[in-house]
Amino acid sequence: MxxxxxxxxxxxxxxxxxxxxxxxxxxxxxxxxxxxxxxxxxxxxxxxxxxxxxxxxxxxxxxxxxxxxxxxxxxxxxxxxxxxxxxxxxxxxxxxxxxxxxxxxxxxxxxxxxxxxxxxxxxxxxxxxxxxxxxxxxxxxxxxxxxxxxxxxxxxxxxxxxxxxxxxxxxxxLPKQRKKELNDSLMLFFTGFTHMSSTVQNGVKENFSDKIRRLQTMKSMVDDAQNILIKGSHLSDFGKMLHETWKLKKSLSSIISNSDIDDMYQSAIKAGAEGGKLLGSGGGGFLLFYVDKDKQKYVRDALKNLLYIPFNFxxxxxxxxxxxx
CATH class of the missing domain: 3.30.230.10 (Ribosomal Protein S5; domain 2)
Structure with missing residues (x-):
């Protein structure tokens, strides 16, 4: 066995x-x-x-x-x-x-x-x-x-x-403390929706040539995020970048998000989240947010109808x- x-x-x-x-x-x-x-x-x-x-x-x-x-x-x-x-x-x-x-x-x-x-x-x-x-x-x-x-x-x-x-x-x-600080600033919530990744991926591939520039921008953000992490910038910049990549990701296909997910996302932002994104290809699943420690209670209250999942890297x-x- x-x-x-x-x-x-x-x-x-x-x-x-x-x-x-x-x-x-x-x-x-x-x-x-x-x-x-x-x-x-x-x-x-x-x-x-x-x-x-x-x-x-x-x-x-x-x-x-x-x-x-x-x-x-x-x-x-x-x-x-x-x-x-x-x-x-x-x-x-x-x-x-x-x-x-x-x-x-x-x-x-x-x-x-x-x-x-x-x-x-x-x-x-x-x-x-x-x-x-x-x-x-x-x-x-x-x-x-x-x-x-x-x-x-x-x-x-x-x-x-x-x-x-x-x-x-x-x-x-990363230094242990900096990695822990990042981990402690990330909050994971289950939207209650599931999806077939392949269905969303097929939607992204439609008119693929028109999306190349946006994907190139998303690729360049890996360099920027890595620099934030290793060069000692304030980690809230990492959260703000999550917001930018989420906006780009949504522009790739109309089925990546929906009105319910958008409402959840905006509720978290209004409650104090610096930024976030839907994990995976989109269409449902888990929302990840960067939230400073002193605002996490407000975000949990704003998303009290969603299941909160603590985690460690x-x-x-x-x-x-x-x-x-």
């Missing part, structure tokens, strides 16, 4: 520039961090005592005798990719899926990590990220970028640069927490 633990991620700047159509020509950059909310994948070989050969437990239960009959596309393609049979797999998570935290990619990375361990193999972080990108973007043919798989595999607070030649993961090195990425041959 193998149990893997894989973090979710929050992307601050550069989201959208990790789409192949953009970074292969212009280069992409993303500033993101994983945090201490995880998905857990438990897997083992299933004894041949049942009238089914494999069982998968997630939001539903699937029992099949042929992997081609697996309805969950990510599980089906990971099973085929790893050439596995007779598996029992269970998925559990701290936060819901389809909420802009890269949950699908965390599941892919954690599942591949578990499957390799079942076969007696140990993969490095790059191999796991590359395989998850291939399964999701090629085998599953899902629209989207590549930052989520990389973040889930590597973990930590990173700048990820992408080009047609590949990608580089560059840790953002994490550095480990996917890992095996239980292994028994």
């Amino acid at each position: 193998v149990i893997t633990k894989t973090p979710f991620r929050m992307s601050f700047f550069g989201g959208g520039t990790d789409i192949k159509e953009f970074y292969s020509e212009y280069g992409g950059s993303v500033l993101s961090s994983t945090f201490d909310k995880y998905c857990y994948v438990t897997s083992r070989f299933l004894p041949e005592f049942f009238d089914y050969s494999s069982e998968f437990v997630y939001s539903r239960i699937e029992r099949v005798t042929d992997i081609d009959k697996i309805e969950h596309p990510l599980i089906r393609n990971c099973m085929k990719f790893m050439n596995l049979q007779n598996i029992r797999l269970a998925y559990d998570a701290d936060l819901p899926a389809r909420t802009g935290l890269g949950t699908s990619s965390s599941f892919a990375v954690g599942m591949l990590n578990a499957f390799h361990a079942l076969k007696g193999e140990m993969c490095n972080k790059k191999e796991l990220a590359d395989e998850a990108i291939y399964v999701e973007r090629v085998l599953c043919n899902e629209s989207g970028g590549i930052q989520d798989q990389i973040a889930a595999s590597y973990g930590g607070f990173n700048r990820i640069d992408m080009s047609e030649d590949g990608y580089q993961v560059k840790p953002i090195i 994490e550095n480990d990425g996917t890992r095996i927490i239980y292994y028994d041959e």
